[in-house]
Amino acid sequence: xxxxxxxxxxxxxxxxxxxxxxxxxxxxxxxxxxxxxxxxxxxxxxxxxxxxxxxxxxxxxxxxxxxxxxxxxxxxxxxxxxxxxxxxxxxxxxxxxxxxxxxxxxxxxxxxxxxxxxxxxxxxxxxxxxxxxxxxxxxxxxxxxxxxxxxxxxxxxxxxxxxxxxxxxxxxxxxxxxxxxxxxxxxxxxxxxxxxxxxxxxxxxxxxxxxxxxxxxxxxxxxxxxx
Amino acid sequence: xxxxxxxxxxxxxxxxxxxxxxxxxxxxxxxxxxxxxxxxxxxxxxxxxxxxxxxxxxxxxxxxxxxxxxxxxxxxxxxxxxxxxxxxxxxxxxxxxxxxxxxxxxxxxxxxxxxxxxxxxxxxxxxxxxxxxxxxxxxxxxxxxxxxxxxxxxxxxxxxxxxxxxxxxxxxxxxxxxxxxxxxxxxxxxxxxxxxxxxxxxxxxxxxxxxxxxxxxxxxxxxxxxxxxxxxxxxxxxxxxxxxxxxxxxxxxxxxxxxxxxxxxxxxxxxxxxxxxxxxxxxxxxxxxxxxxxxxxxxxxxxxxxxxxxxxxxxxxxxxxxxxxxxxxxxxxxxxxxxxxxxxxxxxxxxxxxxxxxxxxxxxxxxxxxxxxxxxxxxxxxxxxxxxxxxxxxxxxxxxxxxxxxxxxxxxxxxxxxxxxxxxxxxxxxxxxxxxxxxxxxxxxxxxxxxxxxxxxxxxxxxxxxxxxxxxxxxx
Numbered sequence: 001x002x003x004x005x006x007x008x009x010x011x012x013x014x015x016x017x018x019x020x021x022x023x024x025x026x027x028x029x030x031x032x033x034x035x036x037x038x039x040x041x042x043x044x045x046x047x048x049x050x051x052x053x054x055x056x057x058x059x060x061x062x063x064x065x066x067x068x069x070x071x072x073x074x075x076x077x078x079x080x081x082x083x084x085x086x087x088x089x090x091x092x093x094x095x096x097x098x099x100x101x102x103x104x105x106x107x108x109x110x111x112x113x114x115x116x117x118x119x120x121x122x123x124x125x126x127x128x129x130x131x132x133x134x135x136x137x138x139x140x141x142x143x144x145x146x147x148x149x150x151x152x153x154x155x156x157x158x159x160x161x162x163x164x165x166x167x168x169x170x171x172x173x174x175x176x177x178x179x180x181x182x183x184x185x186x187x188x189x190x191x192x193x194x195x196x197x198x199x200x201x202x203x204x205x206x207x208x209x210x211x212x213x214x215x216x217x218x219x220x221x222x223x224x225x226x227x
Numbered sequence: 228x229x230x231x232x233x234x235x236x237x238x239x240x241x242x243x244x245x246x247x248x249x250x251x252x253x254x255x256x257x258x259x260x261x262x263x264x265x266x267x268x269x270x271x272x273x274x275x276x277x278x279x280x281x282x283x284x285x286x287x288x289x290x291x292x293x294x295x296x297x298x299x300x301x302x303x304x305x306x307x308x309x310x311x312x313x314x315x316x317x318x319x320x321x322x323x324x325x326x327x328x329x330x331x332x333x334x335x336x337x338x339x340x341x342x343x344x345x346x347x348x349x350x351x352x353x354x355x356x357x358x359x360x361x362x363x364x365x366x367x368x369x370x371x372x373x374x375x376x377x378x379x380x381x382x383x384x385x386x387x388x389x390x391x392x393x394x395x396x397x398x399x400x401x402x403x404x405x406x407x408x409x410x411x412x413x414x415x416x417x418x419x420x421x422x423x424x425x426x427x428x429x430x431x432x433x434x435x436x437x438x439x440x441x442x443x444x445x446x447x448x449x450x451x452x453x454x455x456x457x458x459x460x461x462x463x464x465x466x467x468x469x470x471x472x473x474x475x476x477x478x479x480x481x482x483x484x485x486x487x488x489x490x491x492x493x494x495x496x497x498x499x500x501x502x503x504x505x506x507x508x509x510x511x512x513x514x515x516x517x518x519x520x521x522x523x524x525x526x527x528x529x530x531x532x533x534x535x536x537x538x539x540x541x542x543x544x545x546x547x548x549x550x551x552x553x554x555x556x557x558x559x560x561x562x563x564x565x566x567x568x569x570x571x572x573x574x575x576x577x578x579x580x581x582x583x584x585x586x587x588x589x590x591x592x593x594x595x596x597x598x599x600x601x602x603x604x605x606x607x608x609x610x611x612x613x614x615x616x617x618x619x620x621x622x623x624x625x626x627x628x629x630x631x632x633x634x635x636x637x638x639x640x641x642x643x644x645x646x647x648x649x650x651x652x653x654x655x656x657x658x659x660x661x662x663x664x665x666x667x668x669x670x671x672x673x674x675x676x677x678x679x680x681x682x683x684x685x686x687x688x689x690x691x692x693x694x695x696x697x698x699x700x701x702x703x
Contacts, residue, residue, distance in 0.1 A: 066558060066696040090695075091560025102555050102699060119560050163559065 012042035012077060012166045014063070014199050016224075020071030021058055032058050034222035035072065042166065045193040045200040047213035049227065054219045056203040057171055063201060064096045064169050065089040076167070091119060095160040099172035101152040103144045109155045110140040116163035129158040133188055150181035157188050167199045168192055174209055186212045229534045229678075230578075230585030234671045235596040236527035238663045241670075243520035247513065256478025258485055260298070260471040262291040263501035270499070291499040292467035295449065297492065302473060307484040309476045312371035313468035317455040318359030319416035319425075319445075326360045327401045327442035359419045361443045363396070365452025371472070372446055374435055385410030385431030390448050397431040401442035408432075416445075420457035427451070472505065531678060538574070538682035546570065546686045553690065554698030567687045574679045582675045586668050 021033040032055040040046055050056045061067035063074065065086040074081040076093050084093075095116070096102075103112045113126035130140040133154040144152060153173060160168045170189065174182040186209055193200040193214070202213065210216045216227040295313070302311035366372055369387040374380030388395040398408060408414065412429045427447070435442075453466045460466055475481050481504040488495070488502045495502060546553070553566050585592075 061696045064558070066699070067694075087557075087560060087562050090558060096558055098699065102551075102558070104552050104555055115556070116559055159559075 012197075012199065014040040014167055015075040015078075016040075016063070016072070017075065018072035019059070019062060019069070019074070021055070021062065021067075022070065031222055033062075036219075036222070036224045037072075038217065038224055040167075040199045040201060042199050043193055043197045044214040045190050045202065045212070047210035047216045048201060048203045048219055048224070049205065049207065049210050049216060050219035052205075055222060056219055059219060059224070060096070060169050060171050060201070060203045063167070064094050066096070093165055094167040094169060095163040095165040097153070097156045097160050097168065097170035097173050099175045101144075101149075101156045103152060103155055103159075105144050108141055108143055109135060109147060109151075109158075112144065112155055113140075113159050113162045116159045119163070122164065124162065126158075126162060129162040130155070132161060132191075133158045134184070149176050150178075150184065153177060153181075153185050154188070157185070157192070161192060161196065165198070167201070170200070170202045172204055173202060174204070174206070182209065229530060229537070230581045230671060230675055231588060231592045232530040232596070233527065233534070233674050234585050234663060234667065235592055236523045236530060237667050237670045237674070238594075239523035239596070240520055240527065241664065241667050243516055243523065246516050247520075256475035256481055257505040258473040258475065258481050258488070258502065259505045260293050260301075260473075260488075260495065260500055260502050261469075263496075263499045266499040266501075267291065290469070292469055293471055293495065293498075293500055294462070294465050295453075295468050296465045297495075298468055298471050301488055301492070304484075304487075305476075307476060307480055307487075308473045310474045311367070312470070312472045312474075313367055313449065314470040315365035315449045315452045315456075315466065315468050317363050317365070317452050318419050319361055319363050319455045320359045320419050321361060321414070321416050324360070324402075324406050324414060324416075327399070327405055359416075359455075361402075361416065361445055362441065363416070363445045363447055363452045363455055365447050365449035367449050369397075369446065369448075374433075374437070374440075379437045379440070380433050380435050382431045383434045385429065388430050388446070388448055388451075390450070392430060392448055392451070394425065394427045394447075394451050394454075395430040396427045396445045396447040396451065397433050398429055398445050399440070399442040400432055400434040402445075403429070403432045416455070418455045418457075425454050527674075531674060534678045535681045538678055539685050542570065542574065542682055542686045543689065546689060550693070550698050553693060554695045557693065557695035558699060563690055563693065566690050566693075567683070570686065570690075571679070571683055574683065575676070578675050578679050579672075582672050585671065586663070 016036055016038045019033050019036040020031070022029055022031040024030070036059065048056055048059065058067070062069060065074075065081060068086070069082065076084070076089070081089050103109075104115070107115075109130060110126045113129050117124045117126060127137050127140055130137070135151065135154055135158065139147065139151060144155070147155065153176075156173075157168075160170075168189070173189070174185050177185060189200050189202060190212060192198050202209075204210055210227075217224050218227040293313075295315075298311070298313050302308050364372070367390060369375060369389065372380060375387075382397070383400055385397070387397060396414075398414075403409070406414070408429055410429055410432060413426050414429065415424050415426050417424050427445070433446075449466075449468060453461055453464070456466055473484070475484065485502050485504060556566060557563070
């Protein structure tokens with residue numbers, strides 16, 4: 001009992017330990033990440049900024065366990081991703097929100113959210129998460145194609161919330177949105193971090209958006225530093 | 228459509244199997260006692276080598292036959308024998324009756340009681356048999372007259388004889404019309420050996436649908452026919468009979484019965500008689516049925532292979548179309564096993580719906596396809612036989628007419644050739660009961676699910692290679 005309480009109090013922490021990543025192309029071996037290390041704490045929104053081709057998406061793919069680790073490790077609450085396994089890590093700990101939303105087009109907004117709930121094996125009302133991102137039940141019943149870009153991004157965030165993951169990573173989530181919607185979406189991510197006590201990591205170009213993050217990290221020449 | 232074809236092939240195959248079982252139990256269950264021609268020829272060769280005159284020896288040749296008492300004794304074993312039949316064919320003369328000399332349905336010269344008999348008629352006497360005006364075909368039960376069996380003979384008026392019908396006969400319509408005979412009337416025929424007159428009562432008048440039928444054949448039971456044998460051949464009522472058939476209670480015991488007869492009656496072999504299981508009817512029918520079965524098997528394999536290929540392509544295309552969805556699911560934590568399982572489940576649901584639909588419509592479709600297969604196979608069987616024998620229905624042998632050069636051709640008392648019989652039997656017996664049963668439907672489902680499993684292999688290998696990052700980055 002005592003041990004359980006201690007664990008409950010412990011902060012959820014994601015650690016990147018000396019991550020390296022490279023690939024080969026016509027120009028030879030390209031070193032994308034050169035020993036990236038960082039610590040991400042629950043309840044904070046992090047922004048990772050950097051130029052195109054700096055390796056932001058690669059780093060996000062590694063954090064989201066969508067790509068295989070080459071060098072270094074990722075630990076969540078001291079558990080190694082290598083031990084947890086990519087599939088289980090994706091299922092239990094991390095959820096990704098993509099720039100292109102990555103929603104299943106022939107399903108309704110609600111059904112897209114329900115997938116995440118089903119995978120988690122919980123019984124929850126998808127409408128609750130849709131409501132959290134400002135979508136009505138009526139909008140939840142619409143097919144994805146019938147929703148605007150901003151609404152689709154909200155569905156993607158609702159899905160991330162519904163998955164009950166402790167880590168939400170987002171790749172340019174506001175890239176396709178107008179300024180007003182951009183602000184709404186960023187506010188949603190902030191709420192996710194601050195009110196849902198999640199680790200929110202957003203990869204982005206826009207310095208303006210990055211200003212809303214609690215911590216801004218810059219990825220430059222394969223190295224990650226606090227901006 | 229695929230499921231319909233599979234069901235059709237399965238149904239035809241089961242119908243063939245059922246028909247083969249039925250044929251085995253009916254057509255394969257006959258034991259015959261007939262002349263052992265190999266022994267006869269061997270004896271002839273030995274005699275020729277010993278210097279005997281060929282022509283004289285041919286005149287003295289005796290056709291091995293079995294006595295009616297022995298045939299009856301063998302037939303009395305009710306544990307094996309369900310029924311039996313034997314024949315006795317004799318000639319008789321008539322002073323008062325006219326014979327159908329040139330049968331309206333027969334080429335000239337083929338009427339009358341004469342014709343080919345390498346053994347000197349049916350008599351076992353060593354004397355040369357005498358040809359009479361008419362043939363009396365004695366058979367212990369009218370049902371075993373071959374014309375009755377193949378339904379080429381039909382009673383136009385009166386009734387058939389039975390084993391108690393003393394001196395009762397049935398005559399042909401042509402013969403009756405020629406002599407103004409009616410049912411209930413009498414005819415008097417003379418024994419060609421003893422000149423003794425026997426008065427026979429006309430019990431019925433038959434008509435034959437066979438083109439080559441001999442109108443001068445009078446059918447009677449063997450007791451009546453035996454009255455026209457010579458004194459020696461009559462042998463105080465223990466005369467010889469031919470075409471002895473024992474119809475088995477259970478066809479499986481036919482071989483056992485043959486062994487038992489050979490053990491109990493060694494004199495049969497000594498008299499150059501051969502006891503054997505008659506499979507000719509079964510073989511004649513089985514050929515066509517088996518070819519239908521083989522064709523159905525071939526169709527089943529082709530359809531199954533085609534189905535696997537087509538379903539594999541459909542699933543592969545479907546998976547490719549949905550790989551973005553698969554990527555999303557993988558990014559949400561779904562395992563590749565989950566994805567394959569989902570595809571399999573979808574296939575099973577769609578497949579089951581198709582199988583149920585095929586089950587509802589398949590029986591009708593299977594019937595149409597089965598009959599079409601059967602018809603094409605029968606047609607090719609006919610063409611094959613025409614090539615082998617000549618024109619269908621051509622008479623190639625027989626005791627009452629035909630070419631006197633085929634001593635091995637089985638005797639047909641009504642003058643029909645063996646080939647005609649074979650065709651008649653094929654037409655009659657090759658009737659497949661093409662109806663889908665529970666087993667057929669079960670097999671359809673098993674075959675269908677097997678196709679689904681096989682069709683899933685290739686797409687599953689593709690899914691196992693999936694990397695969510697590649698898919699979601701649009702690189703796959």
